[in-house]
Amino acid sequence: MTAVPTVVVTDYEFPDLDLERTLVEEAGLRFVAARTRTPDEIVAACAGADGIINQYAQLTADVIARLPRTRVISRYGIGLDTIDVAAATEAGIVVANVPDGSLDDVADHAAGMILGLARGLGRHDRAMRAGGWDYAAAGPLLRLRGRVLGLVGFGQIPRRLATRMQAFGMTVLATDPHTDAAVAADAGVEFVGPAELYRRADVVSVHAPLTPLTTGLVDAAALAAMKPTAYLVNTARGPVVDEAALLHALTTGGIAGAGLDVFAAEPIAPDHPLRGLDQVLLSPHCAWYSVDSEVEIRSKTVRNVIDVLCGRAPAYPVNRPGHPRAATVVG
Template sequence: MRKWKVVVTDWEYADLRYEEQVLSSEQIELVAVQCRTEEEVIAACRDADALINQYAPISRKVIENLSNCKVITRYGVGVNTIDLGAATEKGICVANVPDYCMDEVADHALALILAWTRKVVVANQAVKNGVWDFKVTQPIARLRGKTLGLVGFGKIPQALAEKVKPLGLRVIAFDPYVPEAVAASYGVQIVTLDQLCADADIVSVHAPLTEATEGLMGAGQFAAMKESAIVINTSRGPVIDEQALIHALRTGKIAGAALDVVEREPIDTDNPLLSMDNVILTPHVAWYSEEAAAEMRAKAAMGVVDVLLHGEYPKYLVNHEVKASVPLQECCPEARYAALV
């Protein structure tokens, strides 16, 4: 009997042990490649039954050349590497792993908030340069009583809202898809984006990258903010118009930024953000812990198992419209997934 061919299109890990454990079936052949271009993906995956994807482009051109593919899963939350419309038209299920790093990203956003407001980076550098003087951090404002504005109110910002409660922050959020009652259950008020920008002392961006959210935070939003406000981003770089942010930082329209993501990654060596004293940068690390990485990889592989071995829609199906043309069973993976975490 022919084995199911599962291709990992690209990865950045030392090995694929978690994927191999989940896909250790006599019915599955696991093939690992390192594709960077559309042509490389097509050559490696033309006859594949499933793809596990990290950064390699799964464009319409690629999808139209997949003759057997039934499911594409992606490491992590974002699926912007995959043409969802083309996948749906082709009858391919697309799945992600939306819940593997909620605490990690919320923790990192909180760390950036505290690092910036308490001038931790400034103080650390001063001490290492031989300056033992608290005045290098002036001014520092008390955090309690300030307003935190969350752009997006999904699982990660909900976790962040819980984590900041002991700090005495007022929390507001902009998210047109979240009912006010849900936000209220976290003690959070839903507001418009304009109101959030005007009221917040700290703006923390958590919106996923979509056509609707690209450049969501732009010149108009920065112009509406307090000059003392700071911007945190642990979502995706292009959600912020980077040139508008740089201008706002240079002109003092806002006080600072702490960014785990930028428009182009790795960051360009001539990016002005690198030379700004009022900016903290980390290298897209908010998602990471050893436990989160293992969970993400195992769950991405399990999405393939859902479809190929169990005939079910993947637990984390993204393109629900595919159900109109692909008749699978609803996923019942509680025990299957519980064993992974």
């Protein structure tokens, strides 16, 4: 007899999991919500899990090795930096994500940060709240038309951002070792090497996934190559940018400012030096969020798990284990 499959949520930041619970139980599966942080907590919560839904809890190789029953792990959103995909694949566990749940939302957020920095909106807002009325309070502002946007990465989000900023008259460059230059050319985007991108761009927007190879990708040398009037925007993952090098560039006038939605460690500390820099726009890793995107991401994350546990292929597989795990049999 095959046991009723159990789906466990390792952790979540939503007010409730009513949507997930409804979808799982309607599919005839058992639902368990947890709030885990440590490896031992994850293992204890997921010991009986056939399917796992994951947000920020770290599913390392050691944790995965201690989950003999799990057949599928599905992560909220695009990033896979919380899951050791290679270890899961070796163990026969299907890994899935939701690569298209917030593409427009993140592109809109990055565009909003670019516009906010270019128009000095953060500084103007703070100056007026302090009683000021000075059109020059934000310092010298440069129009976007005719200036250059550099995209670090050219996946689905930066392609959408390119279209948005081209509408504002910006020339767009991109660098990405995994994308064909012809794809960029079709979008009216010039493919260049990283050094040229940093040198020419008036705004650099980061869209690289977090991997061992991209950790610290935007480093001191990259920032030193940028114009002192340029801005850096990061809506990807915090560790892709060397945060210490960025702080140095911001405090020494190496670049004009930054728009940051992601950070090396999250949430950032109340006394983090970035909070005190007037030329920086900050948001709390929310570029992905809208009411619409949240429903889409949560629903698709759950359906990945349901599909695998019901014998179907998930809509968004990340890997293809050579020997996928079979359902647990009891009795």
